[in-house]
Amino acid sequence: MLMIKTRLTLPQATDHVKTKPALICKSLLGHMLSATGDFGTSKIDDKYRDYVLDESMIIPKGIKVFYWIYPYMSLKVIRDIAMPRYRGEWSDFSRGGVGMFSILKYPPIGYLATDLDEYEGLHELTQYCGSRMDDKAEIPFRLDMIHPEYWPEAGEDNFVMGEKVWGLECLPDPVANESSI
Incomplete structure (x- = not known):
């Protein structure tokens, strides 16, 4: 579900936000590590x-x-999947x-987070x-580059390799949100 429903088209523009990137990276990879649910022994977990x-x-x-930019109401955590470096046809x-x-x-x-030097x-x-x-x-932040909600893990131009259960999704409960207003 898109968070902002509007017909407004953003200009091809980039905005800048002042932040502490190292702290974001450290906390992000800590959250990724804790999302495994158990003590993992994978090489990627060791790096994290x-x-x-x-x-x-x-x-x-x-x-x-x-x-x-991810302007959707859902939260998604997907761990330890393999995807191709380039999206597109099999030759890509x-x-x-x-x-x-x-x-x-x-x-x-x-x-x-990936072991690749660049992605899309x-x-x-x-x-x-x-x-x-x-x-x-x-x-x-590129304001004009809004990917679909299930990008990059889904789409006709991609494939994903992983275990049977490789992610979770949480959505807001509209009934709970209405009763708290």
């Missing part, structure tokens, strides 16, 4: 754990965090290999981490 528990590590080793998939992904989406931002033109949050956890940076 090393980063989250090491107070001196500002930027995660071997992991890039990307972000985009085979030219770039596959990356490991964990995705966390909640309004107004979606995040993905998204802004990379980890590149704005400074030399200290509290360093601030102005990070860009």
Whole structure:
């Protein structure tokens, strides 16, 4: 469900927000790590754990965090899936290999952590981490690039590999919201 229902079209523009990227990355990967439900022994969990528990590590080793505008009311957590580096036809998939992904989406931002250096033109949050956890940076947001609610994990131009249960979705309860007004 789209959070804002309007026919207003945003201009092709980028806005900047001042924030602390290293703190966001640290908390995001901590949430990803806790979303497994049990003590994982995967290589990706080891990388997340090393980063989250090491107070001196500002930027995660071997992991890039990307972000985009997510204007939907649902929260989604998807862990440890493999997706192709490039979306599109099979020839596109085979030219770039596959990356490991964990995705966390909640309004107004979606995040993905991957072992790939880039993904679908998204802004990379980890590149704005400074030399200290509290360093601030102005990070860009593309206001005109709104992906569908189930992007990047679904779509005709993609495929996902993972275990039987690889994510969860939470939606607001409209009845509960109406009774609290």
